[in-house]
Amino acid sequence: MYGRPALPPDFVSLPYSNPDAPKGGRIVFGEPGGFDSLNPYILKGTAPWGLGLHTVESLMGRSIDEPFTLYGLLAESVETDEARTWVEFTLRPEARFSDGSPVTIDDVMWSYETLGTKGHPRYQTAWAKVAKMEQTGDRTIRFTFNTEDRELALLMGMRPILKKAQWEGKTFEDAALDVPTGTGPYVVAGFEPGRYITFKRNPDYWGKDLAFNRGQHNFDEIRYDYFGDGDVVFQAFTGGETSSHRETNSAKWASHYDFASIQSGEVVKSEIENQRPSGITGFVMNTREPVFADWRVREAMLLAFNFEFINQTLNGGTEPRITSYFSNSVLAMGTGPATGKVAELLAPFAADLPPGTIEGYALPDGNAERAVDRGNLRKATKLLEEAGWTVQNGTLANAEGTPFTFELLLASGATETQSIADIYVEALKNLGIFPTVTTVDSAQYKERTNNYEFGMAWYTRALSLSPGNEQFLYWGAKGVTEPGSRNWMGMNSPAAEAMIKSMVESRSQEDFIAATQALDRVLTAGRYVIPVWFSRVSRIAHSSHLHYPDRIPLYGDWPGFQPETWWYEE
Template identity: 40%
Template structure:
């Protein structure tokens, strides 16, 4: 063959090969931004005690009830037993493919899957299952279990699990211990991590036809505990699986140190506090500083048998406040919501109820670079908001917005007048001492509460609102009743939150909290009913950001839109986590950025 022709063929072949997508290598961990912080040979997370003694028991206490053990179905969503999968007490029964490191913004490490192979464009991810992974009945965890999980979640699961197959173009077994997900155009760059965090269920232990039925029968999982005893609505007891397959996996070393974990249920917070004082509950996480100072002064604390401790965190505080159901016509106008938002007298509440120990919540990512506060909108943000002119007021755009500061008297005339003028601009008027809406109907609403503490906060708000003629009722419900109301969106106003926890890496959970689809989905966490194309676009931009700068810009836009939408009247927060606990408990020296992690605690040996 002609020498020149040979060289040409060789060069052409090299060029063709160089244009093929680069083969990615299986990795021990994956991260939303950049690379995981821990090396492949890491031994354990840095906020655990890998030599923590095993043994003993612990009892956690919660307010509410339960009538179901399956956490993946819509029915009884808000009355499912804690602990099956749990962000506070740990995933005791069911586990995901990969485990989150709570000392990084969003990084995952091997668990059921010992490694993952994700392409650069994040259009696919292949998980390589740990060949040692087993269910609690001794059966191996297989690719068929992963396939079954997604199939049954799609047909019988609750949101967000039921929605995930809509973003998957192909799900296939690729080997004896491997399974590959290929995504369609609906998937965002975070979705591979969401897949990795989805709990897996055993195919052989579930009937697809009855999967969506509530059950109190102990379920088989791969986690470190099994369900031992169930007293419906009152108590669930988990016992350690002595044959737990994952005890030596690096991402699980130092976790799951109790032989028995019990979760007790109480009708209200006061009953739970009294149970803690009696030694029934191992700890108390009261958030009201005045109440905890009062309640902590009991004999066991004075003797040193109970400790109190403050834990620093590196994440934004959860937003708690009066949440409007904007599905209702009376709360549809953001101007009305803004006026109502001005009338929570934080200064009076902080001085008279909280001893001045709280800070005012103003942003959904307060005290972080993701917050709009103090950060004028840059060109990236302005471009994202360009299709939605006028949606964000000027003071929110330039980062100078702050809620009104009252004189702390409970009747600051300046603030009352400003709120009234806003309502007036929306067509409201006062007649015979009553606020009338634009149609001439008396304007008022009902606030649902579930504890005496919530009633006190609602009464503060009620008193101020009534000063401008707004009639406010307060209805106290027990935990079951209020959860049922939430699931059906059957309320006007309640004291709610922006989520169970907050993060320096907000992601797909924001769709469930603020997305238009979630607003129409029964049982979602979008309690406020936010259905705004601008919010949807901001979340989409956040989930598809390829650079840190684009990501921060998108989250700040979302923050500006949520602040401007006035969906929640934010109340207050504490800069630290407080916990009181009986002195038989011990915890690791280091606290991760997400705060204390109860699954890493242990009981002192006798």
């Protein structure tokens, strides 16, 4: 995106891969929930996590050691003009689908148009900025853009390439259980919806000798087993049914990992550091619901959430709080008033921004010693009164006597989330608020959140060091009404969209950072999410036969690390 890639044209392997890693063995993961589709590229249905990851490729591949850098995968070369008004890719002549058929420009064009018009909404924003797609040679394809957006040249290299012939006579939008034909290192070897899916390494994989792939895709078999909830996933791991398990709770990591296979050395504990943004995790408030439309109400909800007590109760107080969407990175908003380029970007929107956006905003401090922070509740009560809500006969209500209530939607099996919700709901009672807590299975949770049918819900958005066009899907105004966006809060902020536009049009890293810091202010001061904690390390317990390279990438444990760079060795 800026400057030059870190690796030279003749690089041997990605710096965080072990080019001498042995091939063989298997890795087994446990997942909560289930799946009912093998098409991860549409809005309908729930597909298994690893399907697109292991079986399908794109023209370019991402290095998780470099933000905003791509290397050739299906494409052997890429060309663009200085203004990036177009981009042209040349396919590798050796590129093949898993059935042995060659990847053609026709497959690429069909994939881009189908995903852009019939696929998940995440593909539609970039496709709408393509003025023309044309074949310019036997193995070359060019995209010409209708919008100034310097990220588009990269985005056009990151779409999954599917086999056109497989879909003839079929409806792409259906959540079918047909196994997609891809070009990736693995093929689906077997599955049972909601129970398991197994991937076998393809010995004839066309790209196994590429430098980009060297030291990756080492397991002969990758299997995902599905269980009812997170507790059962952990029990399956301790019982030896799975071979790797990520632990998100630091207190549990310290106290529950003393079972027999740990003591014998058959299972080891690894902590993988990272340098990525915290992202946002917590309870999102749906501003489409009238009760959450006022920022004062949302601030009151934040004041009622005693983070310090919840963190102490569930984590022993060890985890740092998420203080903004891009915290833990250079992209995070600064403390105090906005200055310099950030202030300049926000100034045109000053009259419509919530208090604190430009002046400076920080989350409320709580009290680790007691469940309820009385001082914060008094502040919350005052804000609610200003917004027209008062306690009447023990219940918060408006002037018409309508109670303040909402539905808090949770996914079944998320035991830690349920524990957080239980403490929070008890605290809200002190304000006269009595929400309805509804727990649904993973399929219903996806359906309801896709259609924004909730008042508050558990929300997680991982954010990278290279944010760009996907931020429109996360926070853009189209998501207020269009289903399937990641704008669960229903925010409609011209300032946010302007900051994203500045991000993708930036010609220098300094301007890009300023625009992202400004966006971070708009999001955080918007008070849409009640954030919890993040971890600066990933905690992975795994079989002692599973190994990973000594060199940890910038992003740490991130898609592209496990299982891609891991291997099996006795």
